Structures are given as C-alpha cells and as structure tokens.
Amino acid sequence: MESLxxxxxxxxxxxxxxxxxxxxxxxxxxxxxxSGANAISGITLVGALAIAGSxxxxxxxxxxxxxxxxxxxxxxxxxxxxxxMLEMFKKKKEDEA
Amino acid sequence: xxxxxxxxWYSFLPNFVELAYLAAIxxxxxxxxxxxxxxxxxxxxxxxSLGMFLGVIVTLLDREIIAFEYILAGVIVGxxxxxAAAKKVEMTKMPELVxxxxxxxxxxxxxxxxxxxxxxxxxxxxxxxxxxxxxxVLIGAVTFTGSLVAFAKLNGLIKGNAILFPxxxxxxxxxxxxxxxxxxxxxAQPLEVAPVLLISGISIVLGVLFVIRIGxxxxxxxxxLLNSLSGIAASFAGFVIDNNLLIVSGAxxxxxxxxxxxxxxxxxxxxxxxxxxxxxxxxxxAGAGADTGDKSIREVQSxxxxxxxxxxxxxxxxxxxxxxxxxxxxxxxxxxxxxQKKGVDVRYGIHPVAGRxxxxxNVLLAEANVPYSQLFDMEExxxxxxxxxVVLVIGANDVVNPQAKTNPGSPIYGMPxxxxxxxxQVVVFKRSMNTGYAGIENDLFYNENTYMYFGDAKGTLEDxxxxxxxx
Numbered sequence: 001m002e003s004l005x006x007x008x009x010x011x012x013x014x015x016x017x018x019x020x021x022x023x024x025x026x027x028x029x030x031x032x033x034x035s036g037a038n039a040i041s042g043i044t045l046v047g048a049l050a051i052a053g054s055x056x057x058x059x060x061x062x063x064x065x066x067x068x069x070x071x072x073x074x075x076x077x078x079x080x081x082x083x084x085m086l087e088m089f090k091k092k093k094e095d096e097a
Numbered sequence: 098x099x100x101x102x103x104x105x106w107y108s109f110l111p112n113f114v115e116l117a118y119l120a121a122i123x124x125x126x127x128x129x130x131x132x133x134x135x136x137x138x139x140x141x142x143x144x145x146s147l148g149m150f151l152g153v154i155v156t157l158l159d160r161e162i163i164a165f166e167y168i169l170a171g172v173i174v175g176x177x178x179x180x181a182a183a184k185k186v187e188m189t190k191m192p193e194l195v196x197x198x199x200x201x202x203x204x205x206x207x208x209x210x211x212x213x214x215x216x217x218x219x220x221x222x223x224x225x226x227x228x229x230x231x232x233x234v235l236i237g238a239v240t241f242t243g244s245l246v247a248f249a250k251l252n253g254l255i256k257g258n259a260i261l262f263p264x265x266x267x268x269x270x271x272x273x274x275x276x277x278x279x280x281x282x283x284x285a286q287p288l289e290v291a292p293v294l295l296i297s298g299i300s301i302v303l304g305v306l307f308v309i310r311i312g313x314x315x316x317x318x319x320x321x322l323l324n325s326l327s328g329i330a331a332s333f334a335g336f337v338i339d340n341n342l343l344i345v346s347g348a349x350x351x352x353x354x355x356x357x358x359x360x361x362x363x364x365x366x367x368x369x370x371x372x373x374x375x376x377x378x379x380x381x382x383a384g385a386g387a388d389t390g391d392k393s394i395r396e397v398q399s400x401x402x403x404x405x406x407x408x409x410x411x412x413x414x415x416x417x418x419x420x421x422x423x424x425x426x427x428x429x430x431x432x433x434x435x436x437q438k439k440g441v442d443v444r445y446g447i448h449p450v451a452g453r454x455x456x457x458x459n460v461l462l463a464e465a466n467v468p469y470s471q472l473f474d475m476e477e478x479x480x481x482x483x484x485x486x487v488v489l490v491i492g493a494n495d496v497v498n499p500q501a502k503t504n505p506g507s508p509i510y511g512m513p514x515x516x517x518x519x520x521x522q523v524v525v526f527k528r529s530m531n532t533g534y535a536g537i538e539n540d541l542f543y544n545e546n547t548y549m550y551f552g553d554a555k556g557t558l559e560d561x562x563x564x565x566x567x568x
Contacts, residue, residue: 003339004225004226004229004336007335007336007339007341007344010341010344010345010348011332011336011344011345011348012348014332014344014345014348014349014352015348015351015352016352017126017345017348017349017352018129018348018349018350018351018352018353019352019355019356021126021129021130021349022129022349022352022353022356023356024130024133025129025132025133026133026134026135026474027360027447027449027455027456027459027474028135028456028459028469028472028474029132029133029135029138029456029459030357030360030454030455030456030459031191031195031452031454031455031456031457031459031460032132032138032142032456032460033129033132033353033357033455033456034195034320034321034324034353034354034357034454034455034456035191035194035195035198036128036129036132036141036142036145037129037324037328037349037350037353037354038195038198038199038202038324038327038350039145039146039149039198040125040129040145040149040328040346040349040350041199041202041206041324041327041328041330041331041346041347041350042149042201042202042205042331043149043152043331043342043343043346043347044202044205044206044209044330044331044334044335044343044347045149045153045205046152046153046156046340046342046343047206047209047212047213047334047335047337047338047340047343048171048205048208048209048212049153049156049157049162049168050156050159050161050162050338050340051209051212051213051216051338052164052167052168052171052212053157053161053162053163053164053165053167053168054161054162054163054164054216055163055164056215056216057215057216059215060212060215060216061164061167063208063211063212063215064167064171064208064209064212065167065170065171066171066208067204067205067206067208067209067212068167068168068171068172068175068205069171069174069175069178070175070201070202070204070205070208071175071201071202071205072171072172072174072175072176072179073175073178073179073182073198073201074179074198074201074202074205075149075175075179076175076176076179076180076183077178077179077180077182077183077194077198078179078183078198079142079145079146079149080179080180080183080184081182081183081186081191081194082142083139083142083143083146084183084184085188085191085460085463086135086138086139086142087139088460088463088464088466089135089138089139089463089469090463090466090468090469091135091136091468091469091470
C-alpha cells in the first residue's frame with residue numbers, strides 16, 4: 001500500500017508537469033505532438049520486456065511477447081512518423097522544386 | 098549478461114537502472130518542451146526517442162531478464178511493422194495511423210498488467226496491485242478496441258455516423274459495472290483466473306460500444322481522448338510493476354491527450370459528455386431547416402477569381418478537410434506562390450478542427466512545402482479578416498458558417514468560427530450546395546460579397562493557376 005501511495009504522488013505530479021509542458025505546444029504542432037506522445041506511451045515496452053524475459057511460465061511469456069510486439073510498433077512507428085512530419089515543417093521554401 | 102558485467106557491480110545495478118530511468122524521463126520532458134516551436138520540434142522528438150532507447154537498453158541489463166529470444170523476436174517484428182507503417186502512411190491518413198498506434202499502446206499496457214498477474218499465480222498480488230491491475234486492463238483494452246473502431250470509421254470501413262440503438266447508455270453502464278464487479282471479485286479471489294477473463298472480455302466489448310456511438314465529426318475528440326487513455330493505461334501498468342518510468346511517461350501522455358481533447362471540444366463548442374453520450378455529430382439531421390427560399394448565390398469562374406486575387410493586397414486561404422480529400426494542398430501552394438510573386442500577402446487561416454485530428458491541416462500544408470510562418474490559427478487570423486481583400490474558402494463549410502454567431506437555434510451556435518464574412522470578398526470553392534458535416538445551411542454562401550466557384554477542389558484550383566498565369 002505504501003508504494004501505491006508513493007506511486008500516486010509521482011503520477012499526480014507528473015500529470016501537472018505534462019499539463020505545463022504541453023499547454024505551450026502551438027496548434028500547428030498538435031498532430032506531431034499526438035503521434036510523438038503516442039510513441040512515448042509505448043514506454044510500456046519496458047514493462048513488457050520484464051514480463052517476456054523473466055522466464056515465469058509459458059502464459060506470461062506469450063503475453064509478454066505480444067505486448068513487446070504491440071509496444072514496439074507503437075514506439076518505432078510513432079517516433080519515425082513524427083520525425084517524418086516534423087521534417088516537413090520548414091521556415092522558408094529553400095528545397096523546393 | 099553475467100559475462101559482460103563484473104559480479105561486484107550488481108549491487109549497484111538497481112540504482113543504475115533507476116537513475117537511467119530518471120535520465121529517460123528528463124529526456125522525454127525536454128523533448129516535449131522542444132515541441133513548443135516548429136524550429137526545435139524535430140530535435141525534441143529525437144531527444145524523446147533517445148530517452149526511449151536508454152530506457153529499453155538499461156531494462157535489458159536488469160538481472161531479472163534471463164530469456165532474450167522472445168524479446169529479440171518481438172522487438173524485430175514490432176520494429177519492422179512499425180517502421181513500414183511510418184514510412185508508407187500518407188499524411189491524409191495520419192488520423193488513422195495515430196488511432197491504430199493509440200490502440201496498440203493501450204493493448205500493450207493491458208497485456209503488461211495481465212502478464213504481471215499470470216507471472217505470480219502461486220503467490221497472490223497484494224490487493225492494491227490487483228485493483229490497479231484490473232483498472233489497467235480495463236483502460237488498456239477499451240483503448241484498444243475503441244481505437245480500432247475509430248480507425249474503421251475514419252477509414253470508411255464502417256459508416257461514420259453514430260451507430261445508435263435503444264438503451265445503449267444503460268448497456269454501457271451495466272457493462273462498466275460488471276467490469277468493476279470483476280475487479281471486486283478478483284480482490285476477493287486473487288488467484289482465480291475467471292475474474293481476470295471477465296474483466297478482459299467486458300473491456301473489449303465496452304471499447305467497441307463506447308466508440309461506435311460517436312459520430313464521424315467528433316473523431317478529433319475521440320482520437321485525442323484515446324491518446325490520453327493510452328497514456329493512462331501505460332501509467333497504470335507502471336503502478337502494477339512498480340516502475341516509475343512508466344508512471345511518469347504515461348502521465349505525461351495522459352495530460353497531453355486531455356489538453357488536446359479539451360481544445361477540440363472547445364473548438365467544436367461541444368461538451369465532452371455530449372460527445373460521448375449524446376447524438377449530434379455526424380448524423381445530418383439536426384436543424385437542417387429547408388429555408389433556402391428566394392436566396393440567390395453568385396457563381397464565378399477561374400478568370401474572375403484570378404483577377405480578384407491577383408490585384409488584391411491580402412488574400413487569406415481557409416482550407417478544410419475537403420482540400421485534403423481532393424489532394425489539392427500542392428495546387429493551393431502553387432496558387433499562393435504565383436500570387437506572392439505578384440506582391441500579394443498570402444496567409445492561411447486554420448480552424449482547429451479543419452482536419453480529422455488536432456493540427457492535421459497544418460501537417461498537410463507543411464507536406465506541400467507551405468512555410469509554417471504563413472500558417473495562422475483562428476485567434477491570430479480572426480482580427481485580420483476585415484483588412485483582407487479576398488478569402489478563398491476551400492473545402493471548408495461549418496467552420497465559416499456565420500450561423501454559429503447569429504442563430505441561437507442552430508446546432509453549431511456558439512462554436513468559434515473563422516470570421517471570413519468580414520473580408521471584402523469571399524470565394525467559396527465547393528463541389529455543390531450540399532451541407533457540411535453538421536448538415537446545416539450556410540448563410541455565408543448567400544452574402545452579397547460571397548462568390549461560389551463550383552467543382553472539385555483540385556480541378557478548380559488548377560484552372561485558377563492557369564488563369565493567374567495568363568493575366
């Protein structure tokens with residue numbers, strides 16, 4: 001229970017940090033913000049690694065494996081597509097045909 | 098791993114892992130901070146991905162991890178699929194991709210929570226952990242199936258309208274209660290597999306029912322909300338496995354999604370509760386009022402528009418989703434370039450719900466090489482319209498409908514709109530006189546200074562390019 005309360009402290013404080021940081025993101029960047037944030041939510045991959053790799057039974061390993069696949073798609077795809085979008089945001093039209 | 102790291106280091110390893118997690122969190126926050134300007138945004142995304150890389154690598158150093166074959170296989174499969182999707186997707190399909198990724202994040206978190214339970218069936222998890230685990234599975238699975246339904250709606254696989262049936266709200270509430278009952282059952286019998294399956298099954302159904310009743314026009318709200326939920330699911334999974342990195346990162350994403358949800362609701366003048374539980378949104382029935390009577394419209398051709406715009410001082414382009422559907426974002430940029438060469442001040446005025454997700458239109462225009470310094474959001478551009486000679490409204494309808502300000506009986510009354518009617522002249526590029534998503538007559542089209550230019554957005558803009566060149 002103590003760790004739950006402690007974790008709750010961290011959770012609530014992190015929410016406030018999130019609100020502060022993200023409310024400064026301009027409308028122009030809301031789509032990359034969402035896909036980038038989405039990639040960050042793939043952090044659950046870290047948990048999936050622990051479950052798939054800890055050798056605690058077939059069921060847990062299969063569940064962990066599936067979690068790794070889904071989370072990795074989220075992480076790799078999310079960061080890559082965000083990068084692809086942000087690359088397009090340019091100040092001037094220099095590299096135009 | 099024993100072969101790589103001296104045995105004596107192991108006493109320090111847990112601390113090292115925790116410190117590396119802290120560094121990853123700092124990188125995430127710095128990365129998100131850099132998203133506050135288009136100039137630094139790309140490096141911000143790279144910082145965040147560096148944080149992710151760090152988090153994953155140090156986790157693999159953990160002594161708990163002994164079997165690497167499944168990890169390796171999973172990471173390879175996931176990376177290939179993720180990279181392929183990211184490279185191939187068209188920018189117009191971005192909402193679909195983000196919806197799917199939201200769903201994958203959600204199911205991954207639900208699976209992590211489930212895995213934590215299946216891992217330790219001999220010794221029961223403490224009650225607090227079981228509670229959070231149940232919630233984590235619930236939120237993660239709802240995010241998963243909800244996102245898949247959102248994807249299908251955006252993609253046209255199922256019809257975009259709200260799918261309604263009697264007692265829908267009541268059914269959803271009962272299912273939610275059953276899921277919560279399942280969590281209670283799990284607390285009472287922590288080693289029983291049945292409650293775990295009950296929670297999972299109900300959550301999967303709930304996600305479908307929850308999104309299926311939401312209309313296509315409200316999709317920007319739904320995607321934002323699912324984005325938030327995917328973060329919260331990750332955070333709760335972090336509670337279950339006692340991992341600060343997950344808790345903090347998930348909370349950051351949860352906050353981001355909530356902010357965007359709030360912005361989208363405000364831009365559409367909708368309350369979140371009415372998006373989730375009421376009807377309007379995509380079904381074109383509300384207040385369609387067939388009061389078209391003797392109102393007349395003025396139709397123009399490309400040569401007229403060319404003269405109007407080429408001799409104007411300032412032109413504002415108001416793009417809507419119709420522009421993206423017609424793939425006309427490159428042609429409008431060509432028009433803007435030609436006008437700029439003639440000394441016209443060209444700007445883009447973008448309504449927050451111009452696309453199918455927050456900021457979507459900006460991405461589409463950026464793809465067409467429109468510099469972001471020409472993109473103005475609603476607050477910035479609204480004071481400029483009365484100083485504007487010509488507004489080109491392309492594929493937008495409800496977001497320029499003066500009814501939102503003038504007609505208290507209109508379903509969109511109170512929705513913030515672009516005040517294009519304040520400009521000297523308005524040209525509306527439109528396929529036909531059909532109504533927009535909200536299914537409401539647009540008074541703007543009958544104004545004295547409004548001109549209608551009918552046709553497919555791409556074709557009409559290409560004609561306009563030719564006409565301007567011929568001047």
